[in-house]
Amino acid sequence: MTEPEPTVSAPLVGLAAAILAATLDEPRVLTVPVAGQPDGRGEGLPAGPLEPAHPTLERGLRAWVERQTGQSLGYVEQLYTFGDRNRRRGGQGEGGLHALSVAYLALVREARPAADATWQSWYRYFPYEDRRAGRPPALDALTDRLEAWAGAATDPEQGRRRSDRIGLTFGAAGSGWNEERVLERYELLFEAGLVPEAGASDHIAGQAMAFDHRRMLATALGRLRGKIKYRPVVFELMPPAFTLGQLQRVVEALSGVLLHKQNFRRLVAQQGLVEETEAVTAETGGRPARLMRFRREVLLERPVPGLRLPSGRPG
Amino acid sequence: MTEPEPTVSAPLVGLAAAILAATLDEPRVLTVPVAGQPDGRGEGLPAGPLEPAHPTLERGLRAWVERQTGQSLGYVEQLYTFGDRNRRRGGQGEGGLHALSVAYLALVREARPAADATWQSWYRYFPYEDRRAGRPPALDALTDRLEAWAGAATDPEQGRRRSDRIGLTFGAAGSGWNEERVLERYELLFEAGLVPEAGASDHIAGQAMAFDHRRMLATALGRLRGKIKYRPVVFELMPPAFTLGQLQRVVEALSGVLLHKQNFRRLVAQQGLVEETEAVTAETGGRPARLMRFRREVLLERPVPGLRLPSGRPG
DNA sequence: CCGATATATGCTCACATTGAGCATTTACCC
DNA sequence: GGGTAAATGCTCAATGTGAGCATATATCGG
Numbered sequence: 082m083t084e085p086e087p088t089v090s091a092p093l094v095g096l097a098a099a100i101l102a103a104t105l106d107e108p109r110v111l112t113v114p115v116a117g118q119p120d121g122r123g124e125g126l127p128a129g130p131l132e133p134a135h136p137t138l139e140r141g142l143r144a145w146v147e148r149q150t151g152q153s154l155g156y157v158e159q160l161y162t163f164g165d166r167n168r169r170r171g172g173q174g175e176g177g178l179h180a181l182s183v184a185y186l187a188l189v190r191e192a193r194p195a196a197d198a199t200w201q202s203w204y205r206y207f208p209y210e211d212r213r214a215g216r217p218p219a220l221d222a223l224t225d226r227l228e229a230w231a232g233a234a235t236d237p238e239q240g241r242r243r244s245d246r247i248g249l250t251f252g253a254a255g256s257g258w259n260e261e262r263v264l265e266r267y268e269l270l271f272e273a274g275l276v277p278e279a280g281a282s283d284h285i286a287g288q289a290m291a292f293d294h295r296r297m298l299a300t301a302l303g304r305l306r307g308k309i310k311y312r313p314v315v316f317e318l319m320p321p322a323f324t325l326g327q328l329q330r331v332v333e334a335l336s337g338v339l340l341h342k343q344n345f346r347r348l349v350a351q352q353g354l355v356e357e358t359e360a361v362t363a364e365t366g367g368r369p370a371r372l373m374r375f376r377r378e379v380l381l382e383r384p385v386p387g388l389r390l391p392s393g394r395p396g
Numbered sequence: 397m398t399e400p401e402p403t404v405s406a407p408l409v410g411l412a413a414a415i416l417a418a419t420l421d422e423p424r425v426l427t428v429p430v431a432g433q434p435d436g437r438g439e440g441l442p443a444g445p446l447e448p449a450h451p452t453l454e455r456g457l458r459a460w461v462e463r464q465t466g467q468s469l470g471y472v473e474q475l476y477t478f479g480d481r482n483r484r485r486g487g488q489g490e491g492g493l494h495a496l497s498v499a500y501l502a503l504v505r506e507a508r509p510a511a512d513a514t515w516q517s518w519y520r521y522f523p524y525e526d527r528r529a530g531r532p533p534a535l536d537a538l539t540d541r542l543e544a545w546a547g548a549a550t551d552p553e554q555g556r557r558r559s560d561r562i563g564l565t566f567g568a569a570g571s572g573w574n575e576e577r578v579l580e581r582y583e584l585l586f587e588a589g590l591v592p593e594a595g596a597s598d599h600i601a602g603q604a605m606a607f608d609h610r611r612m613l614a615t616a617l618g619r620l621r622g623k624i625k626y627r628p629v630v631f632e633l634m635p636p637a638f639t640l641g642q643l644q645r646v647v648e649a650l651s652g653v654l655l656h657k658q659n660f661r662r663l664v665a666q667q668g669l670v671e672e673t674e675a676v677t678a679e680t681g682g683r684p685a686r687l688m689r690f691r692r693e694v695l696l697e698r699p700v701p702g703l704r705l706p707s708g709r710p711g
Numbered sequence: 712c713c714g715a716t717a718t719a720t721g722c723t724c725a726c727a728t729t730g731a732g733c734a735t736t737t738a739c740c741c
Numbered sequence: 742g743g744g745t746a747a748a749t750g751c752t753c754a755a756t757g758t759g760a761g762c763a764t765a766t767a768t769c770g771g
Contacts, residue, residue: 094409164452164498341731346749351728363739366738369737381564641719657719658761663758680718682717685719686720
């Protein structure tokens with residue numbers, strides 16, 4: 082009855098990885114050059130087709146990433162499978178063939194590029210997502226363009242819906258900024274034609290990427306920003322020993338907002354996420370900080386805590 | 397560089413849907429008969445292969461579901477793409493060919509089966525997930541078998557890890573029950589060989605399904621149980637007008653735990669999720685309740701609230 | 712009509728969590 | 742030795758959460 086008839090479809094299945102790290106208080110993503118792309122879209126995520134030799138999707142992904150970047154992956158999590166033929170402007174998808182991509186999120190500890198892979202800041206691709214220095218001034222230009230798009234809607238009702246979405250995702254007057262809505266913001270910019278991936282000629286909304294890789298990256302950032310709140314995944318990005326200050330700066334780099342220092346420490350402490358080591362560190366001026374390490378045991382304990390980010394502080 | 401070479405792979409891509417509803421305080425899933433399956437595995441989810449005629453994955457899914465069940469889908473969300481060749485014991489996957497399935501979660505309002513599709517209770521497939529009447533007695537037998545499996549590990553370290561996982565997912569002595577870990581519990585039972593999908597001959601852990609459809613269903617239940625806490629998705633399952641008592645019983649049915657009535661009402665009220673209608677209803681004995689309706693406007697408001705389930709009450 | 716029973720609904724209270732800030736400690740730099 | 746920069750310790754008000762008590766308003770069986 083529901084037995085698939087193994088004749089009809091033979092789509093291409095691609096695997097792609099958003100490999101994330103945090104070095105020197107800056108969140109990074111591992112990128113590779115992509116040939117044959119339109120101007121300004123020559124950067125992409127490590128990716129490759131699923132091959133018969135791959136025992137599982139994830140193993141196939143790991144193989145491609147190692148081949149292309151030399152990076153071996155630790156924490157890996159499936160993100161989403163993208164299949165919109167319509168979205169594909171970068172090559173594939175001709176005829177009735179589907180080009181389907183399974184995207185993954187990977188977290189790694191260190192940044193040592195290999196081959197022609199390079200680490201880039203997340204905010205190269207999403208400059209408006211970094212609010213650590215307050216609301217980026219460039220955001221005004223963006224929302225102006227978005228509102229212009231909303232105003233150009235065919236009927237008033239559609240225009241109102243567009244305005245609502247802009248307010249919801251970019252944080253209207255009264256409403257706040259939700260740092261998890263990375264994908265929704267990118268989708269809005271895409272629909273409004275403000276990104277090169279959708280035909281725009283300027284890079285007002287950040288550096289473009291090949292295929293729909295920037296959409297995958299947006300998905301990854303949103304997922305990670307959400308996940309650090311209820312799972313201790315930040316520690317996948319930290320060195321074995323770190324200070325609470327470093328930990329906080331990494332969390333701030335990932336989430337793009339600043340946090341209240343004392344409350345952050347209280348949270349980490351009462352969740353039992355870390356334990357002290359004997360060592361302290363000198364750092365740049367100020368009182369030396371104690372080096373901490375992640376308490377692996379929390380993975381076996383009850384509520385499996387994360388770092389519920391508070392609402393942030395002014396800056 | 398990372399350009400996929402369109403030669404190597406031509407995997408079969410399937411689409412499958414866990415279509416969920418809640419009728420008469422019981423959570424339901426729409427199932428179809430599946431031919432050619434081993435004994436006791438003749439039930440499955442609506443599914444079919446991705447076809448070139450399908451413009452997008454989701455549109456392909458909707459087409460298959462309507463063809464097989466007559467049900468048209470409202471809320472649809474992608475769950476996960478399953479691709480483990482090894483897991484596939486039910487037919488496909490021979491040779492080096494991958495059989496890849498993109499699973500979806502769908503929420504619908506009413507239950508009116510068509511063709512030979514039937515609505516079944518979730519708890520037919522996961523009896524141990526229903527704790528509304530307290531801890532199910534059958535759970536003891538299950539955890540006994542699981543602990544036996546842990547004890548039969550090749551080395552003590554592995555056995556300890558297994559015991560830890562059992563305690564974590566099924567709620568050990570001191571630790572509580574986390575209703576969202578449906579998939580982890582099923583995976584554990586699978587690994588322990590306690591489900592027919594993994595070769596077991598009895599149905600101690602609930603009714604089996606064709607292929608890996610029960611795994612997909614577990615993924616769907618876990619996702620929905622999590623999502624109702626931070627998005628107002630329950631209302632996709634409710635009729636246009638309902639009482640707070642009905643709403644609570646649906647939430648309890650989905651999550652499998654009982655809630656404190658007064659606190660539930662306070663939560664719903666202060667989140668502004670519903671508004672009163674003029675009507676009241678008679679019901680079965682007791683004071684008549686006011687009929688409420690979902691406030692669609694909340695979708696446009698700030699924190700996009702859900703129904704954070706409290707820890708539950710004894711029962 | 713009366714009381715028993717079953718929900719619905721209103722309200723209180725102790726306790727935990729959260730957002731914000733003040734104060735002190737301990738290093739380095741000049 | 743004084744100035745500067747973090748790290749660390751503590752307090753306090755506001756809010757949120759878990760549990761119950763009390764009241765309102767139906768139906769049902771005599």
